[in-house]
Amino acid sequence: MKTTLDELQAFAAVVDTGSITAAAEQLGLTISATSRTLGRLEQKLQTTLLRRTTRRLELTEEGAAFLEHARAILSSVDAAEEQMAARRMQPVGRLRVDAATPFMLHVIVPLLEGFRARYPGVELELNSNEGIIDLIEKRTDVAFRIGALKDSTLHARPVGTSRVRVLASPAYLKRHGTLMRPAQLAQHTLLGFSQPESLNDWPLRDADGNVVRIQPAIASSSGETLRQMALAGLGVVCLSDFMTREDRKSGALVPLFQRQTLDVRQPISAVYYRNTALASRITCFVDHVVGVLGQRPFDE
Numbered sequence: 001m002k003t004t005l006d007e008l009q010a011f012a013a014v015v016d017t018g019s020i021t022a023a024a025e026q027l028g029l030t031i032s033a034t035s036r037t038l039g040r041l042e043q044k045l046q047t048t049l050l051r052r053t054t055r056r057l058e059l060t061e062e063g064a065a066f067l068e069h070a071r072a073i074l075s076s077v078d079a080a081e082e083q084m085a086a087r088r089m090q091p092v093g094r095l096r097v098d099a100a101t102p103f104m105l106h107v108i109v110p111l112l113e114g115f116r117a118r119y120p121g122v123e124l125e126l127n128s129n130e131g132i133i134d135l136i137e138k139r140t141d142v143a144f145r146i147g148a149l150k151d152s153t154l155h156a157r158p159v160g161t162s163r164v165r166v167l168a169s170p171a172y173l174k175r176h177g178t179l180m181r182p183a184q185l186a187q188h189t190l191l192g193f194s195q196p197e198s199l200n201d202w203p204l205r206d207a208d209g210n211v212v213r214i215q216p217a218i219a220s221s222s223g224e225t226l227r228q229m230a231l232a233g234l235g236v237v238c239l240s241d242f243m244t245r246e247d248r249k250s251g252a253l254v255p256l257f258q259r260q261t262l263d264v265r266q267p268i269s270a271v272y273y274r275n276t277a278l279a280s281r282i283t284c285f286v287d288h289v290v291g292v293l294g295q296r297p298f299d300e
Contacts, residue, residue: 007041091280092121099144102223102243154271161265167253171233189235192216203264
């Protein structure tokens with residue numbers, strides 16, 4: 001489009017005020033700048049929009065026809081700006097959220113009712129991927145990631161931390177005996193991650209003072225699958241507090257080696273692209289998550 005909004009605004013202002021001098025005052029411009037802008041518009045359109053007399057300005061037939069379009073364009077721009085301002089105040093539209101299944105089930109889903117009540121105009125699309133995804137490829141607006149982040153072009157906002165613990169069900173311990181020392185793990189069925197291997201570093205030290213890395217008898221890429229196996233009494237597991245909070249409260253899973261367990265906490269971050277038109281939706285959602293987690297610690 002050759003014509004600019006400044007030119008349309010100048011043209012409309014001149015018509016509305018009846019003079020270039022009054023239009024310049026309204027627009028906060030000099031008289032000469034307003035006159036040049038109007039002249040530039042007529043030159044681009046290759047037509048005369050206003051007839052200048054010593055007493056007043058009169059619209060030409062072409063000017064009257066163009067004014068109708070100019071007002072419609074300016075009105076549309078004003079409406080778009082008002083809509084963007086409204087979105088900042090009360091976000092609306094679709095927000096695509098990604099998180100690993102355990103975080104989605106145990107953290108995101110329980111807070112949706114409160115979020116929807118507060119922001120009914122935001123349409124949520126929830127997706128679960130156990131590994132790190134490409135946000136653009138998966139058409140994702142914000143993702144929650146657990147663990148240390150690698151260098152990235154994404155913006156990262158800390159959401160919180162979650163401690164990891166070694167656990168087993170009462171049924172498993174009844175069948176196989178209570179574990180008192182980390183060295184006894186070698187005689188038990190261990191449940192661990194197939195990837196990444198770093199998740200099989202448990203918050204314990206062996207006899208040499210090294211962090212214990214287990215070799216799982218049963219492995220899975222999903223923390224929720226490991227949790228379900230532990231609840232079923234299939235073995236000993238090491239999981240993050242955010243997914244076992246209710247299990248520990250109810251006694252369905254029992255923490256082991258409480259005195260020997262190191263205080264290892266996994267960072268939880270929300271990641272999204274810095275330059276995004278969805279900033280208000282992302283901000284309100286992440287703010288809600290952070291607010292709820294601040295009132296409901298995982299390690300209770």
